[in-house]
Every structure is written in C-alpha cells, then in structure tokens.
Amino acid sequence: MEQKDRTGRPLPQPRVGTGRDADGPAGARGPIDLAVLGITGSIGASAVSLARAYPERVRVTAMAAGRNVERLGGLVEEFRPELVSVRGESERGRLLELLRAGGKGHCPEIFIGPEGMDTVATAGSPDTVVLSAVSGAAGLRPTWAALKAGRRVALANKESLVLGGDFIMPAMKRLIVPVDSEHSAVFQALGGTLDARGVRRIILTASGGPFLGRAREDLERVTPGEALAHPSWSMGPKITVDSATLLNKGLEVIEARHLFQMPWDAIKVLVHPQSVVHSMVEHEDGQIVAQLGPADMRAPLSYALGFPGRWPLLGGGGAALPGYRPLAFDRDLTFAEPDRRTFPCLRLAEEAGRSGGGAPAVLNAAGEVAVEAFLRGEIGFMAIPRIVSDCLQSLGAARLYRIEDALGEDLKARALALRLVQGMRGSA
Numbered sequence: 432m433e434q435k436d437r438t439g440r441p442l443p444q445p446r447v448g449t450g451r452d453a454d455g456p457a458g459a460r461g462p463i464d465l466a467v468l469g470i471t472g473s474i475g476a477s478a479v480s481l482a483r484a485y486p487e488r489v490r491v492t493a494m495a496a497g498r499n500v501e502r503l504g505g506l507v508e509e510f511r512p513e514l515v516s517v518r519g520e521s522e523r524g525r526l527l528e529l530l531r532a533g534g535k536g537h538c539p540e541i542f543i544g545p546e547g548m549d550t551v552a553t554a555g556s557p558d559t560v561v562l563s564a565v566s567g568a569a570g571l572r573p574t575w576a577a578l579k580a581g582r583r584v585a586l587a588n589k590e591s592l593v594l595g596g597d598f599i600m601p602a603m604k605r606l607i608v609p610v611d612s613e614h615s616a617v618f619q620a621l622g623g624t625l626d627a628r629g630v631r632r633i634i635l636t637a638s639g640g641p642f643l644g645r646a647r648e649d650l651e652r653v654t655p656g657e658a659l660a661h662p663s664w665s666m667g668p669k670i671t672v673d674s675a676t677l678l679n680k681g682l683e684v685i686e687a688r689h690l691f692q693m694p695w696d697a698i699k700v701l702v703h704p705q706s707v708v709h710s711m712v713e714h715e716d717g718q719i720v721a722q723l724g725p726a727d728m729r730a731p732l733s734y735a736l737g738f739p740g741r742w743p744l745l746g747g748g749g750a751a752l753p754g755y756r757p758l759a760f761d762r763d764l765t766f767a768e769p770d771r772r773t774f775p776c777l778r779l780a781e782e783a784g785r786s787g788g789g790a791p792a793v794l795n796a797a798g799e800v801a802v803e804a805f806l807r808g809e810i811g812f813m814a815i816p817r818i819v820s821d822c823l824q825s826l827g828a829a830r831l832y833r834i835e836d837a838l839g840e841d842l843k844a845r846a847l848a849l850r851l852v853q854g855m856r857g858s859a
C-alpha cells in the first residue's frame with residue numbers, strides 16, 4: 432500500500448538494500464554481491480561472519496583493507512574475491528607473497544591507495560552492494576565513489592556523513608541504508624525509511640562508555656587500556672575511545688541529522704547503559720517506537736543487507752548465526768541525561784553540527800588525531816576534548832561548496848591537531 436504523509440502526499444520509498452526476501456525465498460535469485468571496504472576491521476568481521484553463515488544470501492566479491500595483510504590474505508583465500516585493495520605498494524607486495532605461499536591458486540587484481548579503494552567501491556555489476564566500513568574520514572572518498580556509481584551503500588562509516596552529509600544526502604538518499612546501530616534502530620522504528628516527516632523527536636541512546644558516572648578530575652588519569660574496555664560493544668579502537676569520550680554520540684547526532692533531516696533540537700541523546708534499546712522515534716502524538724535487540728553489529732548489518740526482509744539469525748528454519756544470542760530480559764532498563772560537563776566532546780560535536788560548514792570536518796579530524804595520540808600514550812584522555820575544542824576555535828568557519836572542500840578542512844585540522852599534540856607530548 433502506498434504510504435502517505437499527513438497532507439496526503441505519497442511518501443518517497445527508499446530504494447535501498449537488496450530486496451531479495453521481498454522477491455521470494457532467500458537464494459531464489461542468488462546471493463547479493465558485496466564489496467566490503469574495511470574488511471579487516473570490526474564491522475568487516477561482522478560482514479565476514481554473515482557471509483560465512485549465509486552463502487546463499489551474500490557473496491563477498493571485492494574487499495578493501497589497510498595494512499592488516501595477514502588477515503586479508505586469509506579472507507582472500509576463503510572468499511576468492513575478484514578485486515582487492517590495500518593501503519600501499521608494500522602491502523600489495525606482502526599480500527602477493529602470502530597468496531603465493533598459501534598455494535590456493537587464487538590471485539585477485541590488487542589495487543592500492545585511495546584510488547584502489549574507489550576501484551573496489553565501484554567494481555562489479557550495478558547490483559553490487561557496498562559496505563562502507565573503513566574507519567575515519569578515509570571512508571568518505573570511496574563511499575562517495577560508490578554512490579556516484581549508483582551503488583547501494585550499507586553505511587557504517589559515519590564520518591562520510593559528518594564530513595559530506597550536506598552533499599551526499601540530497602543526491603544519494605535513496606541509495607543509503609544505515610548500519611550504525613542507533614540509526615538502524617531509527618530506520619526500523621520508522622518502518623524501514625529515512626523519511627522522518629511528522630516525527631517529533633529522535634532519541635539516540637548512548638551506553639555512556641566505560642567512564643559513566645566518573646568525575647571529570649578522575650578522567651585526567653585514565654589509561655588507553657581502561658578506555659578500550661567498553662562495557663557492552665566490541666568495536667575498533669577509534670570508535671571505542673569515542674564511546675568513552677562521548678564524541679561517538681556527538682558524531683552520531685550529526686549523522687542522524689543528515690540521514691533523517693531532523694532539526695537539531697529534535698535530536699535528543701539519552702544515556703542507557705544496558706545497550707538494549709538502540710534508539711527511539713517519538714511521534715507527534717507522544718507515542719514512542721523503540722527498537723530493541725542484542726548488542727551485536729551483525730543485527731543492524733544483516734538488516735541493512737537484507738532490507739526489506741530479515742535474515743533468520745536465530746535459526747527459525749535456517750541456520751542460526753554462531754555466537755548470536757536472543758535478547759535476554761534480565762536487566763532493568765534505565766535512561767538518563769548525558770553529562771556534557773564531564774564529557775565535553777558531546778557538546779563540542781553538537782555545537783560543530785549546528786555551526787555547519789567546515790566545523791564537523793574539523794571536529795572529526797581533530798578527534799582522529801587526538802585519539803591516535805592518546806592510544807600511543809602521548810597525551811591524556813582529557814586532552815582529547817581540549818584538542819578538539821582548540822581546533823574548532825581556530826578553524827571550521829569555512830563554507831563548503833564541494834566534498835573536496837570538506838576534505839581540505841580535514842587536512843588543515845589534522846595539521847593543527849598534530850601541532851597541538853606535539854606541544855602537549857610528555858604531559859600525559
């Protein structure tokens with residue numbers, strides 16, 4: 432049935448996902464072809480797990496990684512993709528050596544650098560779905576390349592929208608389905624659409640990270656090991672530290688603003704440490720639709736790949752996904768306001784989002800540089816918001832006319848953040 436908005440106008444339908452389940456039983460038209468950008472990472476591992484469990488639904492035909500050639504080599508031998516890309520020439524050489532030594536007789540075309548990732552993002556048939564799961568601003572360029580080539584994109588890389596949302600969404604909305612768990616939750620709560628017209632508020636939940644409830648003074652001394660010990664999710668190092676500073680939630684507010692085109696005041700963050708409710712949509716009549724599920728990225732990822740159908744991750748006639756457990760109702764659910772004084776990165780991100788222009792790109796770049804320095808033990812945990820704040824005060828006012836302008840702001844902010852890190856070194 433055609434969906435209508437309040438004024439009776441037909442709502443545009445998203446043209447995302449594979450639609451296989453809608454067309455008939457899984458496998459009736461064969462598996463979808465999937466190009467995975469960032470296959471050696473945490474989201475990449477979720478994709479690999481799904482591809483192993485459901486070969487009749489998804490086939491990995493192309494893959495991009497950075498430097499983890501050992502892991503990539505095993506995945507190339509297992510999935511036998513036609514195209515691969517790695518960070519540079521030395522990684523290509525090592526991958527070739529590994530594949531020859533493995534003796535499995537499969538050697539894909541191997542590309543390198545950002546151009547190589549663009550090639551992987553645009554290769555294959557027009558029906559190939561691209562999983563954008565590189566970490567950081569490096570994900571923007573191949574995501575944009577995939578979208579320009581008309582590829583459906585399962586979007587985990589939130590930085591693509593933080594930097595390029597103003598350019599991406601107007602033209603490419605119909606090609607995107609969110610993977611980030613909160614945005615998948617909102618997408619599901621809206622009934623499988625990015626169209627949030629008539630919605631009063633989007634409520635993004637945040638676990639609060641490992642330092643929830645700690646005093647600001649305590650946070651000056653926390654270690655990378657403590658910051659990496661996330662209570663509910665297992666993720667890559669950058670996003671895990673961002674969950675501890677709440678920068679991740681700030682980036683997600685900006686991501687939500689772009690995906691669902693909501694006014695800033697209509698995006699609310701609530702701390703929900705149990706990570707059971709992944710986000711909510713409040714309608715004009717005060718009724719709230721929430722999405723609940725296991726804290727396992729294979730859930731939103733499979734939804735993005737199978738949309739508008741769902742995969743039987745719990746079994747139910749098909750094979751159950753190893754290690755995937757149904758949600759246990761064994762905890763009280765709590766919700767609280769975030770503490771923006773102790774965790775200033777959330778406020779900084781919200782302000783950068785509202786400022787617009789180059790500010791979100793500066794916020795993100797400063798965050799990437801600062802988190803890397805923190806993980807190397809060069810700066811303290813609370814230096815992360817200080818560096819982000821200083822960069823935003825010096826840069827970010829630029830108006831952006833093209834994606835390339837956002838990448839230019841990213842570079843400028845990286846250089847400034849690095850200088851700030853150098854000035855602070857040793858004070859950790």
Ligand code: NDP
Pocket residue numbers: 468469470471472473474475495496497498499500517518548563564565566567569570587588589590610611612664665666667668669670728
């Ligand atoms: P990881 O750090 O675990 O993995 C990052 C991946 O990107 C690796 O495959 C890495 O390659 C690759 N990569 C990084 N930089 C480059 C580069 N310059 N060129 C080529 N490849 C590169 O990150 P996550 O999987 O945790 O996160 C990926 C994205 O998904 C992020 O944007 C994150 O915010 C988002 N996301 C992640 C969630 C999670 O649960 N992990 C949840 C929601 C969103 P290599 O290791 O080989 O160097």
Ligand code: MG
Pocket residue numbers: 611612613683
């Ligand atoms: Mg998230």
